[in-house]
Amino acid sequence: MNRIYFDNAATTALDKEVLDAMLPYMTTHFGNPSSIYSYGRESRMAIESARKSVAKILNAHPGEIFFTSGGTESNNTAIGAAIRDLGCKHIISSPVEHHAVLHTVEHYDHQEMVTTSFVKLNSIGHVNLEDLEEQLSSHKDRCLVTLMHANNEIGNLLDIDAVGNLCKTHKAIFHSDCVQTVGHYRLDLRKTPVHFISGAGHKFHGPKGVGILYVNDNIKINPFILGGAQERNMRAGTENLYGIVGFAKALEIADAHMEKEAAFIQSLKTYMIEQLRKHIAGVQFNGDYAGKSLYTVLNASFPKTEKSEMLLFSLDMQGICVSGGSACSSGADIGSHVIRAISNNPNRVPVRFSFSKYNTIEEADAVVAKLKELI
Secondary structure, eight states: OOOEEOBTTTOOOOOHHHHHHHHHHHTTOOOOTTOSSHHHHHHHHHHHHHHHHHHHHHTOOGGGEEEESOHHHHHHHHHHHHHHTTOOOEEEEOTTSOHHHHHHHHHHHHTTSOEEEEOOBOTTSOBOHHHHHHHHHHOSSOEEEEOOSBOTTTOBBOOHHHHHHHHHHTTOEEEEEOTTTBTTBOOOTTTSOOSEEEEEGGGTTSOTTOEEEEEOTTSOOOOSBOSSOHHHHTBOSOOOHHHHHHHHHHHHHHHHTHHHHHHHHHHHHHHHHHHHHHHSTTOEEOSSTTSSBOTTEEEEEEEOOHHHHTHHHHHHHTTEEOBSSOGGGTTSOSOOHHHHHHOOOTTEEEEEEEOOTTOOHHHHHHHHHHHHHHO
């Protein structure tokens, strides 16, 4: 049975070219980047050239790019630093953020280090910018605004420049979780007024366990892992050498083919919407699916019946990989906090389909045919 993988917002397949770029650093070039002999210097050079490449693609300065273990670490670091080092006393976030942000914000709130509030969302899950502005102007203390660039479950895109400009006006710190957009959209960090962004290699056909934190040059934060001089004294510990090489290579490939791949994946998403509408009675879609939305993500919702309640399991039995919410919490069957925040209808079953350059129209047809049988 051939598996159909429609869960690319959870993770993506490693690109063959990325693996080829990584292999030499797992075998021949295994030196510790901090060693002073040639073996070590080769590794150090590989890391620094990866940093330059990533910075160039994101239009940032190499000194603003820190390699981390992924989006979760980057989000935790940015939020922690904003409180400890940048004097933020209030955090404005949204109820549909990834748990890597929500749980971190909650943690600092429980410790009574900050106060927190959520920005209002409209009926399709977009951030209400008027409400954000009101909240920013009502706080005397310095605020941290942490809002994701694109939602991993429903795909909604934030107007990151508009939010950045509001933060600038109110002298707030702005962090954006860009895990779903780095490698999928052109980001220009010289132009976008943002202090921190997070990215993760495994969302654009790079390796798992490696990400970036962008820290704008205009702010100074303290080291977030202590014990060595790595990552310019900011993150101690021997670097994930082949992960970093893989991250940069995956981003280079994504950047080189972005327009073509985005057009193809968007056409697949549009086709899937048409086919579901045609063949499945009562299908609806969550979020701003046909508007300001990730081209990789489609969140459909089906009428709840005895059959559809077991939909994810039934699809899995048929070799079709999809999800009901975020991969990070799918083991806990508590439903999706994102769907709850925008349309808490207990009579609907949400299913997230997320696509990549490796998917095909034939796969979309096969999935719709199976859904027809199962529903």
